[in-house]
Amino acid sequence: MEVIHISAECYPVAKAGGLxxxxxxxxxxxxxxxxxxxxxxxxxxxxxxxxNDFELVHEGGQFLGAQYFNYAIIKEKTNKxxxxxxxxxxxxxxxxxxxxxxxxxTDRFVAFQIAVCDWLSKWEHQPDVIHCHDHHxxxxxxxxxxxxxxxxxxxxxxxxxxxNAQYQGWMGWDRVNLIPAYDNWKWxxxxxxxxINPLASAVRCAxxxxxxxxxxxxxxxxxxxxxxxxxxxxxxxCAGILNGIDTExxxxxxxxxxxxxxxxxxxxxxxxxNKKELCERFGLDKEKPLFVFIGRLVGEKAADILPxxxxxxxYQHHGSAQFLVLGSGDPAVETSLETLKYQFQGYVNVFxxxxxxxxxxxxxxxxxxxxxxxxxxxxxxxxYALRYGTxxxxxxxxxxxxxxxxxxxxxxxxxxxxxxxxxxxxxxVGRALxxxxxxxxxxxxxxxxxxxxxxxxxxxxxxxxxLYESARG
Numbered sequence: 001m002e003v004i005h006i007s008a009e010c011y012p013v014a015k016a017g018g019l020x021x022x023x024x025x026x027x028x029x030x031x032x033x034x035x036x037x038x039x040x041x042x043x044x045x046x047x048x049x050x051x052n053d054f055e056l057v058h059e060g061g062q063f064l065g066a067q068y069f070n071y072a073i074i075k076e077k078t079n080k081x082x083x084x085x086x087x088x089x090x091x092x093x094x095x096x097x098x099x100x101x102x103x104x105x106t107d108r109f110v111a112f113q114i115a116v117c118d119w120l121s122k123w124e125h126q127p128d129v130i131h132c133h134d135h136h137x138x139x140x141x142x143x144x145x146x147x148x149x150x151x152x153x154x155x156x157x158x159x160x161x162x163x164n165a166q167y168q169g170w171m172g173w174d175r176v177n178l179i180p181a182y183d184n185w186k187w188x189x190x191x192x193x194x195x196i197n198p199l200a201s202a203v204r205c206a207x208x209x210x211x212x213x214x215x216x217x218x219x220x221x222x223x224x225x226x227x228x229x230x231x232x233x234x235x236x237x238c239a240g241i242l243n244g245i246d247t248e249x250x251x252x253x254x255x256x257x258x259x260x261x262x263x264x265x266x267x268x269x270x271x272x273x274n275k276k277e278l279c280e281r282f283g284l285d286k287e288k289p290l291f292v293f294i295g296r297l298v299g300e301k302a303a304d305i306l307p308x309x310x311x312x313x314x315y316q317h318h319g320s321a322q323f324l325v326l327g328s329g330d331p332a333v334e335t336s337l338e339t340l341k342y343q344f345q346g347y348v349n350v351f352x353x354x355x356x357x358x359x360x361x362x363x364x365x366x367x368x369x370x371x372x373x374x375x376x377x378x379x380x381x382x383x384y385a386l387r388y389g390t391x392x393x394x395x396x397x398x399x400x401x402x403x404x405x406x407x408x409x410x411x412x413x414x415x416x417x418x419x420x421x422x423x424x425x426x427x428x429v430g431r432a433l434x435x436x437x438x439x440x441x442x443x444x445x446x447x448x449x450x451x452x453x454x455x456x457x458x459x460x461x462x463x464x465x466x467l468y469e470s471a472r473g
Contacts (some may be wrong), residue, residue: 001428001468002127003027006116006181008109008136009099010041011084013048017296018243019134019163022212025246028082029461036084038127041093042112043074043087053077062118062149064111065177069093071115081174086117106171109136110178117143117150129205129468131159132206135169138198139179141205142189147180151366157471159464160206161198164377165224167299169198173455191225200227207471210464212378213399214240241464242402243378244457245387250363252388252451257360264451267389268444274365282349284322287338289436291321291393291429292366294381297329297337302372302395302420309372309425314347314361321429324366325350326358363388369433374420376400383455386413389447391435393428395420403455407435407442413450 009015011024025175027037028307033047043049058073069090076085089095102108117140120127130153141158144150171178173196176187192200203209211217217240220231231238252270253263259277262270272286279286291313297303310323323350325337337350351358363369369385371394378399382392393415394400404414415431417424435443 001129001465001472003030003038003129003131003135003468004120004127004141005037005039005131006113006137006388007041007133008112010039010081010085012081013041014044014046014086014099018212021246021380022161022163022243023133024081025244025249025457026461026464028246029244029457030464031083033465035462035465038084038086039081040073040086040088040116042099042108043089044099045095045097045271049087052080057086058119058122060115060122061119062111062114064107064114064181065175069111069115071111071119072117073119088112088119090115090132106169106175107178109169109174110139110171113137113139113143114180116140117147118155121150121152126156128472129157129159131161132202133161134163135167135199135202138169138200138202139190140202140393141207142186142201143180143182145205146182146186146189147327148182148464149180156466157207158205159208159210159467159471160202161210161212162203162377163212163221164300164375165199165211165227166375168200168225171196171198191232197227200230203227203230207237209234209238210467211238211240212241212243213402215401216240216377216398219398234454239467241460241465241467242399243380244460245380245383245455247387247456250384250387252364253365255360257357258339258364259361262389263366264448267447267451271367271389271447274361276365278324278361278365282324282325282351283346284349285346288320288322289367289433290365291323291368291370291432292362292390293323293325293327293335293370294362295327295371297325297327297333299330300373300375302374303329303333304325305372305420305422305425306333306370307340309429310340310348311344311421312422312426313429314344316426317430317433319347320433322346323348324362326353326355326362328353363390366390367436368393368415371395371400372417372420372425373397373400379403382414386450386453386455389451391415391432391443391446391450393417393425393432395424408448411449413446413453
């Protein structure tokens with residue numbers, strides 16, 4: 001079976017969040033199952049682009065409204081990612097350093113989708129499944145079925161995965177001319193509440209729809225940023241498939257970014273040495289339990305409650321906890337954290353930005369990972385933490401609920417709480433401190449146990465295989 005993944009991100013080419021991790025890993029596991037998996041994404045000006053060799057495989061042109069644009073498709077030569085990687089180059093639109101954040105993002109990603117559909121329509125053979133990811137590719141299922149230029153592909157099954165329904169790619173109807181000519185009777189498939197909504201269109205038009213965890217699929221029927229009725233109406237073709245992690249990249253036994261490699265057999269010693277390095281680097285105490293937050297400093301992640309939760313945790317637990325934060329986002333949250341860093345030197349430190357090497361060291365050296373997320377469709381950080389023997393402290397939502405069992409339950413290995421608020425976080429820090437100082441070695445058992453849990457892509461890739469077969473059947 002030949003599967004084409006269309007995405008705005010793919011690690012390690014370009015990544016802004018969990019979407020990149022998923023698209024960088026799932027195709028590799030699909031190849032292991034005997035499939036041909038290919039990824040198509042925009043050609044950003046990233047380090048990966050300049051460090052690797054590419055060959056030109058196609059050139060073409062299409063209209064974006066009244067504006068004609070040329071595009072080129074280049075392919076990475078060596079198959080170094082374990083699957084075929086294709087980049088779409090549109091001069092002046094896609095060839096930028098950042099993935100998102102430009103005023104013309106709508107034009108950029110509509111042009112990207114048009115170029116991909118035009119290129120695929122020129123193939124002599126045809127893929128078996130086209131798998132689209134998030135709203136940046138949400139118009140593809142509609143265009144393949146209803147745009148006149150791409151009718152040759154109308155019979156190919158499309159699968160659409162919602163990684164985060166909070167972002168839907170809304171466009172005013174004044175921009176409808178950006179979409180290639182289509183059957184006007186089908187305009188309703190683009191519309192949701194008088195706006196062109198690419199994510200809603202994909203849910204309607206794709207042959208199958210998935211989310212990145214079973215719990216998130218259930219949650220979308222209750223809270224989907226305005227699409228609740230649609231998610232309930234289309235539930236017959238929807239499934240929640242839990243994401244996995246790339247256990248080759250995320251393996252404490254071989255991870256080159258760690259000071260000391262370790263497995264579940266020597267987890268205590270391995271984590272101790274990585275924690276020592278981390279604490280020395282950031283002026284913290286290696287003898288005290290270390291709580292870390294890794295991620296975007298935005299409302300979805302409940303980052304706005306972090307400063308006050310950290311402050312109250314230090315006061316209420318008499319300075320017995322220390323915190324390290326890695327991330328960027330809301331400037332107000334960044335400023336509050338930086339202020340906290342100077343108010344509580346020796347108890348709090350902050351790295352504003354993102355650093356892949358540091359994140360690996362933090363997963364290995366921390367005792368607890370804090371994830372108070374308001375929205376977490378799947379979450380990968382908690383799986384990375386489990387893989388590295390770090391206890392995840394998570395709000396019970398989405399994929400966090402599916403992957404973390406509270407240590408108060410039978411064979412539990414994490415800490416769960418119900419609300420994304422300061423009091424729940426402070427209370428959970430207290431539970432974590434009691435666990436850390438427990439004299440029965442429960443924490444060491446939990447660390448060894450969680451490291452042996454299987455959150456690889458194996459089971460998830462098989463679930464997608466069965467979904468593809470059902471769509472084709």
